Amino acid sequence: MITVDDFAQEAKHWLAENKHLAPRDYGAICPPDMVNEGLAWQKHLYASGKAGIHWPVEFGGQGLTAAHQAQWLYECALVGVPGVFNMVGLVLTGGAVQKFGTPEQQAKHLNATLRAEHVWCQLFSEPGAGSDLGSLSTKAERDGDRYIVNGQKVWCSGARYSNWGILMARTNSDAPKHEGISFFLLDMSLPGIEIRPLKQMTGEAEFDEVFFTDVEMPAEALLGPLHGGWGVGMAVLTSERGHIGTSVISLERRLDSISRLAEGRDLSPTERQEIVKLLSKGMAYKAMAQRQGPVASTAASLMKLGITEMMFETSMLRSDISGMDSLLVGPEAFGVLSAPGGRIAGGTSQVQRNIIGERLLGLPREPSIKKPENN
Numbered sequence: 001m002i003t004v005d006d007f008a009q010e011a012k013h014w015l016a017e018n019k020h021l022a023p024r025d026y027g028a029i030c031p032p033d034m035v036n037e038g039l040a041w042q043k044h045l046y047a048s049g050k051a052g053i054h055w056p057v058e059f060g061g062q063g064l065t066a067a068h069q070a071q072w073l074y075e076c077a078l079v080g081v082p083g084v085f086n087m088v089g090l091v092l093t094g095g096a097v098q099k100f101g102t103p104e105q106q107a108k109h110l111n112a113t114l115r116a117e118h119v120w121c122q123l124f125s126e127p128g129a130g131s132d133l134g135s136l137s138t139k140a141e142r143d144g145d146r147y148i149v150n151g152q153k154v155w156c157s158g159a160r161y162s163n164w165g166i167l168m169a170r171t172n173s174d175a176p177k178h179e180g181i182s183f184f185l186l187d188m189s190l191p192g193i194e195i196r197p198l199k200q201m202t203g204e205a206e207f208d209e210v211f212f213t214d215v216e217m218p219a220e221a222l223l224g225p226l227h228g229g230w231g232v233g234m235a236v237l238t239s240e241r242g243h244i245g246t247s248v249i250s251l252e253r254r255l256d257s258i259s260r261l262a263e264g265r266d267l268s269p270t271e272r273q274e275i276v277k278l279l280s281k282g283m284a285y286k287a288m289a290q291r292q293g294p295v296a297s298t299a300a301s302l303m304k305l306g307i308t309e310m311m312f313e314t315s316m317l318r319s320d321i322s323g324m325d326s327l328l329v330g331p332e333a334f335g336v337l338s339a340p341g342g343r344i345a346g347g348t349s350q351v352q353r354n355i356i357g358e359r360l361l362g363l364p365r366e367p368s369i370k371k372p373e374n375n
C-alpha cells in the first residue's frame with residue numbers, strides 16, 4: 001500500500017493540475033446555486049481515483065486507510081478546494097450503509113454515491129426535536145410491504161437538490177422514545193414529499209423544510225434493525241462531528257487571512273493579543289486533528305466544539321478589526337451572520353459539552369426533565 005507521505009506528494013501534484021476544475025471551498029454542504037459545479041467535481045474525483053479513499057475497493061473506493069483520507073482532506077484544504085461534494089452522502093450515509101447495510105443496499109447505494117448519482121440529505125431534525133432528537137414524531141407505519149410516512153422535518157441542508165435522504169422516523173409509538181425509532185434510506189422522488197426552502201439571516205436559503213403526507217416507502221428502505229434506528233443515527237452523528245472537526249485546516253487558512261488583515265493597521269494591544277490567542281488555539285487544534293484523523297469517536301465532540309467556537313470568535317474578531325464597515329454587506333458581515341450556524345449544526349456547543357462531560361470526563365449525567373403529558 002502506498003505510504004501516507006507518498007500519497008500526499010501524489011495528491012499535491014494531482015491537485016495542482018486539477019484544482020482549476022473545482023468549485024470554491026464551500027465547507028461541509030454545497031450551496032444550492034453551486035450544485036452543478038459540485039456534481040461535476042465529484043464525478044471528476046471519482047474518475048481520477050480520488051473518491052472514497054478509505055472505502056473498500058468492492059464499493060468503488062481506493063482501499064486505503066483513514067490516515068490517507070485525512071491527508072486528502074488536508075491537501076484539499078491547503079489549496080482551497082472541497083474534498084467531497086456531498087458530505088451527507090460520502091461521510092454519513094456511506095459510513096452507515098457500510099456498517100449497517102445489507103449487501104443489496106451496499107450494492108445499490110455506495111458506488112452510486114461516490115459517483116454523485118445518489119445525492120443525500122439528512123432528515124433528522126424536526127420543529128419539536130433538535131438536540132432532543134429522541135422526541136422526533138415523524139411516523140413510519142408498517143403496511144404490508146411498505147411503510148407509510150407522515151410528519152415534518154426541518155433544517156435539511158440541500159434537500160431540494162438531493163435524490164435520496166437518510167430519515168429517522170418513529171416506528172413504535174408505544175416503546176420508550178429511543179427504542180421506537182428506525183432509520184431509512186428514502187427515495188426523495190416518492191409522491192407525498194414536499195420541499196420548501198427556508199431563508200437564513202445571511203439572505204441565502206441553504207436549508208429546506210420537508211413535509212411527508214402518506215408517503216409510501218418500500219420496506220427495504222429500512223437500514224439496520226427495526227426500532228433500532230437510534231444506534232444507527234448516533235453512529236452517523238459521531239462521523240458528522242469528526243468531519244466537521246477536520247475543517248481545522250481551512251480554519252488555519254482563515255487565521256492566516258486574519259493575520260494579513262492586521263498588516264498595516266494600527267491595532268490595539270488587546271486586538272493583537274486576541275489574534276495571537278486565536279492563532280495559538282488554531283495550531284493546537286490542528287495538532288489534535290492530525291493525531292485523530294477522520295476516525296469517528298466521542299473525541300470528535302472536542303474537535304467539533306473547539307473548532308466551531310473558534311470559527312465564531314474569528315468572525316467576530318475579524319469584524320471588530322474591520323470597524324464600522326463590517327456592519328454593511330461584505331465578507332465580514334457575512335461571516336458574522338453565518339458563524340453562529342456552525343455552533344448549532346451537527347449538535348450544538350452545549351450538547352457537545354454535555355457529551356464531553358458525561359462520556360469523556362465521566363461526570364454525572366445531567367438531570368432529565370420530564371415533559372408534561374399531553375403537550
Ligand SMILES: Cc1cc2nc3c(=O)[nH]c(=O)nc-3n(C[C@H](O)[C@H](O)[C@H](O)COP(=O)(O)OP(=O)(O)OC[C@H]3O[C@@H](n4cnc5c(N)ncnc54)[C@H](O)[C@@H]3O)c2cc1C
Pocket residue numbers: 121122123124125126127129130131132154155156157158340341342344345346347348349350351354
Ligand atoms: C448550518 C446548519 C445545518 C443543519 N443541517 C441539518 C440537516 O441537514 N439535517 C437535519 O436534520 N438538521 C440539520 N440542522 C439542524 C441541527 O441539527 C439542529 O438545529 C440542532 O441539533 C439543534 O436543534 P434545535 O435547532 O431544535 O435547537 P434546540 O434543541 O431547541 O436547542 C435550543 C437551545 O437549547 C440548548 N439546549 C438544548 N438541549 C440542551 C441540553 N440538554 N443541555 C444544554 N443546552 C441545551 C441548545 O444548545 C440551544 O442553544 C442544521 C442546523 C444548522 C445550523
